[in-house]
Amino acid sequence: MKLPLWFHRLGSPPTFYAFAARLQPWCYGLAAALAVYGLYAGLVLAPPDYQQGDSFRIIYVHVPAAWMSMAVFVFMAVAAFVALVWRMKLAETLVLTAAPTGAAFTLITLVTGSIWGRPMWGTWWDWDPRLTSELVLFFLYLGVIALAQAFEDRRAGRRAACLLALVGVVNVPVVHFAVTWWNSLHQGPTVRMFGESSIHPSMLWPLLAMAVASKLYFAGSLFARTRVALLEQEAGSAWVRRELEARGHV
Numbered sequence: 001m002k003l004p005l006w007f008h009r010l011g012s013p014p015t016f017y018a019f020a021a022r023l024q025p026w027c028y029g030l031a032a033a034l035a036v037y038g039l040y041a042g043l044v045l046a047p048p049d050y051q052q053g054d055s056f057r058i059i060y061v062h063v064p065a066a067w068m069s070m071a072v073f074v075f076m077a078v079a080a081f082v083a084l085v086w087r088m089k090l091a092e093t094l095v096l097t098a099a100p101t102g103a104a105f106t107l108i109t110l111v112t113g114s115i116w117g118r119p120m121w122g123t124w125w126d127w128d129p130r131l132t133s134e135l136v137l138f139f140l141y142l143g144v145i146a147l148a149q150a151f152e153d154r155r156a157g158r159r160a161a162c163l164l165a166l167v168g169v170v171n172v173p174v175v176h177f178a179v180t181w182w183n184s185l186h187q188g189p190t191v192r193m194f195g196e197s198s199i200h201p202s203m204l205w206p207l208l209a210m211a212v213a214s215k216l217y218f219a220g221s222l223f224a225r226t227r228v229a230l231l232e233q234e235a236g237s238a239w240v241r242r243e244l245e246a247r248g249h250v
Contacts, residue, residue: 011090013230014239020223027220031213038209046203055119060206062112064214065105069137070172072102072218076144077169080162090226092158093233095165096148097225101218103141109134129178137175140168 009015042060049056076095083091113131114124125131144161151157199207234240 011088013090013234013237016090017227017230017239017243020227024220024223024227027216027223031216031220034209034213034216038206038213040206042203042206042210046206047200049203052120055116056203058112058116060210062109062116063207064210065108065112066134067211068214068218069102069106069109069134070175071215072098072105073137073140073165073169073172076102076165077172080165083162084159084166089233090230092162093226093229094222095144095162096158097229098218098222099141099144099161099165100225101221103138103145105214105218106134106138106141110138130175133171133175133178136171137168140164140171143168 010019038060043057046057048054076098079091079094079098082088083095110131113134117126117131118124144165147164148157148161151160231240231243
């Protein structure tokens with residue numbers, strides 16, 4: 001199966017570098033605007049939960065981070081598949097530049113989940129299926145990052161990291177469906193893509209704003225980290241020299 005021509009063109013380092021430069025500020029700007037709205041509406045305007053009171057407001061950080069912890073790993077698995085099947089070096093780079101941000105989202109999920117669990121469950125940590133599978137996901141992120149640095153041959157390390165990302169993605173549905181597959185202390189889903197959500201609109205809209213903000217932040221971070229990685233990987237090439245000259249660094 002052949003990739004579309006536009007995909008090959010976007011996979012060219014100088015083309016992607018220029019593409020990312022144009023979109024990066026828009027991603028950061030829109031993410032900041034949505035985050036300001038989402039946090040203000042969620043922390044100030046939304047009413048207290050009838051059971052949890054004001055402690056529920058941690059969802060405006062916890063839930064978007066949890067969604068992104070899974071979404072980023074799926075993105076990495078898709079990029080890893082492209083890298084391993086079509087030998088696209090940019091796809092390898094995207095796996096590695098996405099991993100630290102995904103790991104950060106997963107760590108935020110674990111920390112905020114622990115903080116939320118203390119008043120709700122009476123303990124900071126419980127080996128609940130959702131929590132345990134999320135912890136496994138965090139270790140998979142760390143494994144991808146470490147494996148890329150574990151080989152003297154840099155390309156071999158990157159390909160090994162891609163393989164781990166591709167294999168490790170099987171944990172993502174476990175994280176997502178853990179609350180329905182097993183008896184769990186973790187509450188079930190309240191936001192549904194299909195069907196009616198069980199959360200009040202005054203609480204839902206700020207949550208969705210934070211969810212979109214987190215995705216835009218990830219995109220901006222991915223573009224920024226990948227641009228730096230491409231300059232390092234392509235050092236000495238003509239397009240990098242031109243870019244550095246334009247910045248006045250040469």
